[in-house]
Amino acid sequence: MIADPQGTVLVLFAIFCRIGACIMTLPGFSSARISMTVRFFLAFAISMAMTPVLFDTIYPRVQGGGSSLVAVIVGELLIGIMYGLVPRLFVLGLQFAGSAISMAIGLNTPGASDILEDTPENQMTNLISFGGLLILFMMDFHHVVFRALVDSYGVMPLGGMPDSQKMLITLTDTLAQTFILMLRLASPFLIFGLMFNVAVGLVNKLAPQVPVFYISTPYLLLGGLLLVYFTISAMVMQFAQYFPMIFNF
Template sequence: MISDPQGTVMALFLAFCRIGACLMVMPGFSSARLPMQIRLLLALAISLALLPLLWDTIYPLAKTDTVTYLKFIVFESLVGGMFGLIAHLYVLGMQFAATAIGTAIAFNGPPVQDVLEDTSENQLSSMLSYGALLLLFILDFHHVILRAIVESYSSIPLGGVISMQRMLISLTDTLVASMNIALRVASPFILYGFMFNVAVGFINKLAPQIPVYFISTPYALGGGLLLLYFGIAALVNQFVSGFFRVFANV
């Protein structure tokens, strides 16, 4: 039997603030395809599972006055949202790279409904983003994030002073890492598109009577898809390995 029901509920809600805020913006769990009720119950279940590990850290500070408790709620929500936003920003780098790849290889078909969100997206971008996220789930990236949240109670303790500078540095470092991975992933296709267009420009100068730009698109698309076929394994491997390096430095 629980000796202090009120203190237990207050401690559980503080754990829920950090974990629920993370799940609210974490890639995959924040998808528009996932119903809000499932997201809420999942965050509550994870909070219940992790509360025994965090009991000695949260419970002594949970029983406090109302004003301090409200400050704790805001503090925990900001910290949890930062961890989820780090993962979300990194996954957005793959979407940016996929869009650049589609533009470089002339894959400019009409946008379709995105698999994860209620937005329109290019088919290639949707396929690569969804595939990379699926591979991250297979490799248990959510376990890495949850472990980082549990370990964050030692580096960012409950009731401590929130450092906005540290949070901004973490987010900017994530953006830098995401952009570096995106450029590394998309660079072969950008180079291919540049070389192909230069070659087409030379051909057009040599034979101006032929509408080269109208007949070159299928060749650009075919060569780009062939390059994607042979390089997609290395592409996804670079992206996934970079994710775990980012969270190793958080």
């Protein structure tokens, strides 16, 4: 029998605020292809699973209720959003790399329906971003995030407002590391596109009467697709292997 039903519900609600805010921004779970009902019940189920683990830590801070719970809710939502934004920025970086690769190899196709979101993306970006996210799920990245959420109660305890400066520093550091990583992953294609276009420009100078740029486009696309064929597996694997280091803040 539960001695304090109100306190137990408040503990569950406090955990749900942090977990639900994280799932609201977590890549894959926050996809437009997943309904709000599924996300709600998923966050609720994870919150219930974490309640026995975190009950003794959270219960002294929420028992009795009162107006102080408003600050608790706001703080929990901000912390959960930050923990979800870090992996989301990491996955958005892969979409950025896919767009850069598409432009470098001359694959300038019209945007089609995105697999994950409602925004239009070209086929190369869809392929790379979906492959990277699939590898993350295969490596149980969501377990890493949920474990970090449980450990976050020792770093950011319930009841206090999070330090906005530290949160912004965390997000900016994540953006900087993600940009460097995605630049490294896309560098073979950028170098290939640069060298190919320089060579075509030199040929055009030698034979200005020939429309070299119109003739060279299929060769640029063919060489770029062959490069994608030989490197995409290593690209998505390096992307997944760097996730724990990016998320370890």
